[in-house]
Amino acid sequence: MSVRTRGARLRRGVLAAMITAALCGPVSAAAVPRTPAPAPAALPGLSADTLDVRYTANRGNIAEAAEMAKTAGDVQRGQALTALAAADRHFLSFDGRGEGRAVEVLGDLAGADRISVLVPGSDTTLDTFDGLSSRIGGAARSLQAQIHRQAPGAKVAVVAWLGYTPPKTISTDVLTTSRAEDGARELRAFVSSVERVNSGARVSLMCHSYGTVVCGRAASGLDVADIAVYGSPGTAAESLAGWGTTARVWAGRGEQDWITYVPSASISVLGTTIGFGADPTSRGFGARVFATGDAGHSDYLAPHSVSLTNLARIALGAASDVTDD
Template sequence: MSVRTRVTRLRRSVLAAMITAALCGPVWAAAEPRTPAPAPAALPALSAESLDARYTANRGNIAEAAEMAKAAGDVPRERALRALAAPGRHFLSFDGRGEGRAVEVLGDLAAADRISILVPGSDTTLDTFDGPSSRIGGAARSLQEQIHRQAPEAKVAVVAWLGYTPPKTISTDVLTTTRAEDGARELRGFVSALEQANDAAGVSLMCHSYGSVVCGRAASGLEVADIAVYGSPGTGADSLAQWGTAARVWAARGEQDWISYVPNVSATFLGTTVGFGADPTSAAFGARVFASGAAGHSDYLAPHSVSLKNLARIALGTAQEVSGD
């Protein structure tokens, strides 16, 4: 049996599993206990002048959430929140309830010439926010550090945007655009609100895995300069023309990314649409494909990697320096 035949059969098996899960799957983790948390802090409207007040209010709210997690005996959540509340960290928004939401800023948002927003994929929660470059907090730091290596004088702010509730990998939600539609509404609102703090910066979206579905859904009419999708299962569209965006759109898929085994199809069964359509790295889709080397699914922002260097160039707006695949 040829390698191509084996891959085709594997993709068909994955598709069958996706359809079965979407139609018949159990509600995963529905009975998980929820750690108590305070309501989000009352925040002033977003503006250049209100940033410090928002950062201070959210730091206090995170610390309060950590105390409540401690009282509830949730050690992992408490530990995660203590790290987020550390001096010098800046959160535009925070909600410790449920899986949690948090938007962290690295750099001077008001003075930036470019702003890069990282949009995460499945399994991202407050508990998994921090860590290595495979997690959104670590990814944002890795990107910021690479930008400084490549352009030390550049004024770029990086935003780790956990502004929606991503699906779990083991769930039916991860097979449909439902969570992405919710995320897209939140992302559009956030990008619009950013103009109140800095209306001159060029904005780029960095969208990983299921986050690329969010970005694809949010793209139409969104005032951003660049959108990069990587490790994408598809974006819910068959071609870039369906996005309705004037932004430069970039796409990458690493040589060792398991997402290549996910079928790039979209099929409707009993009113449920499963799958996300075309591979955004395919020629027919129409995106600008950038090199990502041997990246695995969680490796695109790994320090010193080919993909990280290209993502930093996209964040800087130096499109002519991005290396192709």
């Protein structure tokens, strides 16, 4: 049997396993209880003048949510939220209900020349917001630190955007665009709100895993300078022409990323399209491929990595410095 044939069979097997897991998984997940949380804080409209008010109100709301979680016996959520409520952290928005939503700002959003928005993939919740560079909060800090190393005087703000409800890895949603469509609407609205805060800044989107589907669906007409997708299962488009964007689009896939074995295809199952089509790093897609070294699926923002170095260059708008494979 040829290597190509074995690879094709492996990819088909992976897709079949994913479909089976997605169809069976929700049965066991449905009974998970919800941790109580307060309604989101009442916030003024987003502008440069209301940032501090929003940060303060959300900090109080997060602290209240942490206490409610602890009282309900959800130690993990309580600890996670206590960390988010620290005095040196700044959240534009927060909703502690359900899996939760949170949008954190690192740096001076109103005074930045460039703003990078990180869009996460599946299994991202308030419980998994913080931690190492494999999680969105840690990834944002890793990117900000790398930007400062490469360009100490640059005015760049980084946003950890959990502004939608990502699917679980074991769910029907993770194989379709349903959550991505919702996320795309929220992402477009967020980018528009950022323009009200800082109309002069150039915005870039940094999109990981299922978050690349969100960015692909949001891209049409969106006023951003750069969109970087990495660890992508596909973007629900066969080529960049389907995105309808004038932004520079970058794509990377690490040598150790298991997403390589997910078929770059889509199929119809019971009237629903499963899968996300072409690999955005493929020659025919049309994106600018950037080097990622031996990154695994959760390693793209790991300190000192090739992928982090290039993503920082993209965030800085230094397109000519980005290396390819």
